[in-house]
Each structure stands twice: as structure tokens, then as C-alpha cells.
Amino acid sequence: MASLAHRLSNLPIPIFASGLRFRDADADTGACESGRVQIAWPDRPLLETAMKAVVFDAIGSPQDVLYLGDLPMPRIGDGEVLLRMVSASINPGDFLFIQNLYPEPKKPHFPRQIAGNHGAGIVEAVGANVALKPGTLVAFSYYNSWAEYAAVPAAWLIPLPAGYPVERAGQMVNPITAWDLLADSRVQPGQWLAVTAGYSSVSTMVMQFAQRRGINVIALVRRSRDRLDLKGLGATAILDLSSLKVGIREAVMDMTDGAGLNGIIDNVGGPVSGELIRTLAMGGQMVINGGMSTERFELHNFDVLLSGLEIRANIYRYFFLPPVEADRPVLREIVDIFGQPDFHVPVGGIHPLAEFELAVTNSLDRADLGKQIFRM
Structure with missing residues (x-):
């Protein structure tokens, strides 16, 4: 295969007229003495x-x-x-x-x-x-x-x-995912949302977006860590599974004053998710975003049917398809919020x-x- 320098030197327009230049290249032939051809645009670093x-x-x-x-x-x-x-x-x-x-x-x-x-x-x-x-x-x-x-x-x-x-x-995948997860949960201001893997990047961003909308968040963590203040990031309450003295349902109902959850964003799966979903109020949503646990969670049909629950999956919206023009306004909003110094x-x-x-x-x-x- 002909070298890049040779191919470009045979284009019908002059290389230098098009703004490209070669380092170590002969001005007439475009040949290079070095083994690696390098290209640069004016005022920008050379490309190899x-x-x-x-x-x-x-x-x-x-x-x-x-x-x-x-x-x-x-x-x-x-x-x-x-x-x-x-x-x-x-x-x-x-x-x-x-x-x-x-x-x-x-x-x-x-x-x-x-x-x-x-x-x-x-x-x-x-x-x-x-x-x-x-x-x-x-x-x-x-x-x-x-x-x-x-x-x-x-x-x-x-x-x-x-x-x-x-x-x-x-x-940028993380704030866009967090934004979409919160929207998919359909939790409204004043209602309760639980997020598992509370210390994960996406979960901390969900908390910050939720706080801006007046949504109460319970962050589930395997164990509390001093390095990150989840309440400072927007969590209303933290459910530390390592020190839990009662069942998950009892703990959640106590934290929500008996109201239960309106939505769950689950990054883990396993038995914890099976227990957590039973705390959802009528018409609640569970959005599955990950599967850190190797175990399955179990439900009976009546757990879903009698409470009108909905379980759905979140797949990053731009993983298979590019953004469409209608997405651009919300993307600009996410970019703006994510770039602010007070967004952790x-x-x-x-x-x-x-x-x-x-x-x-x-x-x-x-x-x-x-x-x-x-x-x-």
C-alpha cells in the first residue's frame, strides 16, 4: 500500500494549499526520510x-x-x-x-x-x-x-x-445516564426514590439531579465510607446494609414515614433488590441499570400485579444510536449542570x-x- 505521504502528494490539489504539511518532507516530492509520516494543521500539533x-x-x-x-x-x-x-x-x-x-x-x-x-x-x-x-x-x-x-x-x-x-x-455518559434514570423512575417532587450502589458515579449524580428537583433519595450502600458525604450530595437518608438491624422493608417504611418508595434505580440486583421492590407504593417504578450482584432476585407475580408495579431496563440512549436533533436542548442543559464547580x-x-x-x-x-x- 502506498504511503500516506505518497497518496496525498498525488492529489490533484497542492498539499500546502490545503493547509496540510509534512515534517521532514521534501517540498517537491512529499517524500519523508523518517519512517513515520507526520501531518500537521497550522498552529496545531503534528499528527503522526x-x-x-x-x-x-x-x-x-x-x-x-x-x-x-x-x-x-x-x-x-x-x-x-x-x-x-x-x-x-x-x-x-x-x-x-x-x-x-x-x-x-x-x-x-x-x-x-x-x-x-x-x-x-x-x-x-x-x-x-x-x-x-x-x-x-x-x-x-x-x-x-x-x-x-x-x-x-x-x-x-x-x-x-x-x-x-x-x-x-x-x-458525559454518566450524567446523561443519571438524567435519564431519574426521568425513567417517574418520581415526582416530594416523593421517595431509592438508589442502590450509592457510592457509584451514576448514583451520586442521580442524587444531585434529584435534589435540584425536590425528590427525596434513600442511598443504599454496602457499608458507609467517610470519604464521600452522600447527604451532602443530595441523599435524604442512607441505608447502610452492613449495620442494618431490621429488614429492608421495615427500614425503608420507617425512613419514608410509612409512605414507601415511588421509584427504585437498581445497579446491583440480587436478594436486596427483591426485598427493595416490595417497598414500592402503588404504581411504583423499578429501573434496572446494572447487575453487580451475581445472584438473582425473586418475585411472585402478585408482588407486581397487586401493586401495579413496573420493572424496566435502562440502556444508555447513545450506546447504539447517535443523538437526534430533538435531544440537543436537554444535552446542553446536562452539559451546563455537569460543568458547574458545585456539581460533585x-x-x-x-x-x-x-x-x-x-x-x-x-x-x-x-x-x-x-x-x-x-x-x-
Whole structure:
């Protein structure tokens, strides 16, 4: 295959007239002495045809199959954007992707599938029919985010204001998920909502959104931790399962003055969820967002039927399909709230790609520390 320098040098328009330049390239032929062709746009860093990325070649445990590799720079076509990645988050869904647990089309393709589905980058170049300008900071949920560069269809991108905190930009999946979970729970101001895995990033964001709407929240935790003040983040009450002296139903009914719950956002599953759902008031909602427990929960049909309960699943809205134009106003609202300094975002660690093993291990084994972030 002809080199990138050779292919571009044979285009019918001059390279330099189009704003591209090569480092170490002959001005007449475009030939390069170095083995790595490097491209740059004026006033922006040089782009190389090789980049670092966290990749995998087989299905399996993330700790077993991931490695840091050198890959060619991604190429963009019509409607696509080349991003210089600035941050990417590590999320449970990334591990499900690595283990090939999602349905089509969310499947890995080998060899050298780049890991990561969520991140943020700066627009470096655009294909035809793209309105975004180079230099724009954007967030996305797509593929291939654990890399130095990514090619992403423009439709999947969420533009962010200049100066937006990049560690937050790379985890926009979490506030969008929290916003949708709260909406799906249908809990109204003054009513009661329970969230399991209370220290998780998504749960803490649900609490903060709920507090803004006047919704009472009970945060369920396996054990209380001093490092994070859940009541300060919006929890009305904390149900510590490690020190519980009565049944979950009795504890919840006491906390709600006998009213019971109007909604549950469940990230765990197992017996706790089975008990918790029996505290729902007539017409209550249970939204399932995760399954940290390896156990099942059990219900009798009458547990659901006689209380008019609804159990539904939440799948991140942009995991399979890009944002539509009608979503843009609410996305701007979420971006604005999430970027405010008083909105607490627990970050457990910031890592270069080379520290992917530590980042992945902390994400799997120490989720209580907060979100693990790659900073490119």
C-alpha cells in the first residue's frame, strides 16, 4: 500500500494549499526520510501516522486480554471527524464490550479492536459535509476511545464549551445516564426514590439531579465510607446494609414515614433488590441499570400485579444510536449542570494510557474510589 505521504502528494490539489504539511518532507516530492509520516494543521500539533491505543485481540477478562499497541492513524471519510483524544472514562459497559456480551451491532472486530466507548477530544480534521470546526472540544459515545486519536461520525458528537473540564468531558455518559434514570423512575417532587450502589458515579449524580428537583433519595450502600458525604450530595437518608438491624422493608417504611418508595434505580440486583421492590407504593417504578450482584432476585407475580408495579431496563440512549436533533436542548442543559464547580464528580484516578492495567484494576476492584479516567 502506498504511503500516506505518497497518496496525498498525488492529489490533484497542492498539499500546502490545503493547509496540510509534512515534517521532514521534501517540498517537491512529499517524500519523508523518517519512517513515520507526520501531518500537521497550522498552529496545531503534528499528527503522526502511528498512535498508541489500548487494544485486544480476543474475548475475555479485561485484565487478561488488553494490551497497549501501536496502530495506524485512523482515516476519516464523508461525515466523519478526526479527534485528538484528551480524556476517556472507564465504565462497566466497556468491560461488557470486551467480553462480547452486547448484541449486534456493539461487537468487537479483530484483530486489534480498540477498547473504550466513551471519551472526549478536540476536532483535528473534518470530512465533507461536517459543520464542526477544528479546535472544537466534543464528547462522544461510540467506539475506540482508549486511544490517542479517534475517527467518529459527526452525528455522534456533543460539542462542549471552550474550557470545559476535560476529565468531566470524557465521562458525559454518566450524567446523561443519571438524567435519564431519574426521568425513567417517574418520581415526582416530594416523593421517595431509592438508589442502590450509592457510592457509584451514576448514583451520586442521580442524587444531585434529584435534589435540584425536590425528590427525596434513600442511598443504599454496602457499608458507609467517610470519604464521600452522600447527604451532602443530595441523599435524604442512607441505608447502610452492613449495620442494618431490621429488614429492608421495615427500614425503608420507617425512613419514608410509612409512605414507601415511588421509584427504585437498581445497579446491583440480587436478594436486596427483591426485598427493595416490595417497598414500592402503588404504581411504583423499578429501573434496572446494572447487575453487580451475581445472584438473582425473586418475585411472585402478585408482588407486581397487586401493586401495579413496573420493572424496566435502562440502556444508555447513545450506546447504539447517535443523538437526534430533538435531544440537543436537554444535552446542553446536562452539559451546563455537569460543568458547574458545585456539581460533585468523584474521580478515583487519572492515568495515561500506559497505566491501563492499574486503571482497569482500580475500576474493577475499587469502584468505590470513583471514576477512573484516561488523560491523553
